[in-house]
Amino acid sequence: MTSMTLTTTLLQASDLAISGDGVTIAPISFTLEAGQRxxxxxxxxxxxxxxxxAIMGTLPAGLSAQGALEIAGKRFAAAEPATRHxxxxxxxxxxxxxxxxxxxxxxxxxxxxAETHRFxxxxxxxxxxxxxSAELSRLGLAQALNKLPGELSGGMAQRVAFAAASAAGAPIVIADEPTKGLDAPRRDEVVELLAHTPNRGGALLTITHDIEVAxxxxxxxxILRQGQVVERGPANVLLNHPETAYAQRLLGAEPSRWPDPPSFTGSAQAPVISADALRIERGGRELFRDLSVSVRPGEIVGVVGPSGCGKSTLGDILLGVTRPNAGRVDISREMPRLGRQKLYQDPPAAFSPHWSLTQLLEDLQRRHRFEQRAIAPLMQRLGLNEPLLSRRPGEISGGELQRFAILRVLLLKPRFLFADEPTSRLDPVTQQQTLSLLVxxxxxxxxxxxxxxxxPALVEKVCDQTLTLAG
Structure with a gap:
């Protein structure tokens, strides 16, 4: 007697389309059976x-979905988001x-x-x-159990959010850029955790620009482009032998394939900022000691190291936000009052959620008197469309908001810029274009x-020198 394994459809989208407020996502259909990714x-x-x-029923105001959804055996109209809450x-x-x-x-x-586990x-x-406690320890967060989100690095906060969202064991997991801001070992751990969902009979829908995650x-x-399906197929076939020109360009834009950067020619100039013998402790733990570094005009210095090793803390010291336990920071005498600026790893922390991007840029212009005409050409160089200006920060993608953060800081023409994972939300093509523009x-x-x-491959292809923090 032979046994048969019956597949169960957990998630099916039929002609799912999205429109409104300058957005058009062409109808897309797919099916996820139990155990599939x-x-x-x-x-x-x-x-x-x-x-x-659209699947969750959380589209921003001004956008609507059409088509049909089947979720765990129940049918829903995509146009009725409240039915899925x-x-x-x-x-x-x-x-x-x-x-x-x-x-x-x-x-x-x-x-x-614990709140998700309990309620x-x-x-x-x-x-x-x-x-x-066990889940956070598996994610490398045993030392962060009693910390508030504001005390965590971006990568650590993301792992806490992952643990909270998956705690109830929902059979269908939708992971939206689940590994951004994580170093390679942590990324691989999250991928392994995500893989447990289909392995135990669930289904996994992942949204990512990280080709290695895919x-x-x-x-x-x-593969999507401008709301259209460009190509689809098994990962082991499509990612190794893409057929369309766009897919080939996307996959060819991984940092390891970028050309080598041009040589830096300003090594004889005096540093804009330098630090000597820095030591810092956080929460009773020493992050680094005897750290020295200097950056000259036009020079790009890469900072690498595992999550929680003190990379963002180093930036806070150089920006004058945090005082080190030991050591000194020297700043060029020509540094203007607003000459030191930061690009945040998580742009939502740097934008007011209540105002449109137009209002935020107008406020910035009134306060700092840069030329209004500088906005449009820089937006074009960053690949930002004018219709996005009418939206609030929470109503655009993370990658678009990241580029708006870059736009805003460059309008101030800083002399020193601490860029904390400035392209962590960008796909390979946009990442390469954005970093080329930044350099x-x-x-x-x-x-x-x-x-x-x-x-490390990105740093090697962009930076003139590299500073490694051990953690």
Missing amino acids: LTLLGETGSGKSLIAQ SLWGRTLALLPQEPWHALDPTMRAQAQV VAGKTAPAANEAA RRLGGEVI ELAREQACAVMLVSHD
Whole structure:
């Protein structure tokens, strides 16, 4: 007698389309059976995150969805988002692109994860606390159980959000850029955790611009561009032998394939900023000691190291926000009052959520008196469309908001820029274009740049020298 394994459709989208407010996502259809994985891959702003929001029923105001959805055996009209809210946590779990939007800033890490275990999964308080502690420890956060989100690095906050969203064991997991801001070992750990969902009979829909994540997850891949499906197929076939010119260009833009950077010619100039013998402690732990570094006009210095090793803290010291326990920082006498600027790893932390981008830029212009005419050409160079200006920060993709952050800081013409993972939300094509522009403008404006990245290949192809923090 032979046995048969019956497949179960967990998620099916039929002619799912999105429109409104200058957005058009062409109808897309796909099916996820129990045990299957699907990855949406494409440039920033191609519609990947909007598809996830349409499934969850959380599209921004002004956008609407059409088509039909089948979720765990129940049919829903995509145009009726409220009908799916009861599925959150129990049937549908969303791992959001921005951990700051998912975490309570007043609640400590263990408590946030335990809350899901207790009130969604139905565990007792002691069992919920124990499960939360074990989950966070598996994610390398054993030392962060009692920390608030504001005390965590971007990568650490993202892992807490991952643990909280997946705690109730929902069979369908939608992961929106789940590995941005993570170094390679942590990225691989999150990919392994994501893989447990289909392995235990669930289904996984992943949105990412990280080609290596798509490779490791396997399953099926759909490549999107400007709201259109460009190519789809098994990951092991499509990612190794793409057929369309666009897919070939996207996959060819991985940092390891970039050309070598032009040589830096300003090594004889006096540093814009320098530090000597820095030592810093945080939470009773020494992050680094005897650290010395200098950056000259137009020079790009890469900063690499594992999550939590002190990269962002180094930036705070150089920017004058944090005082080191030992050592000194010297700044050029020609440094203007606003000459030191920062590009944040998580742009939502740097934008007011209540105002449109037009209003935020107008406020910046009134305060700092830069030329209004400088905005449009810089937007064009950054690949930002004018219709986006009418939206609030939370109504555009993470990659688009990241580029607006770059736009805003470059309008101030800084002399020293600490760029903390400035392209972590960008696809390979947009990342290469944006970093090329950042380097070009740094050379033009004699701006010293420290560039934090978890990607050694990116640092090698962009930076003039590299500073490695051991952690």
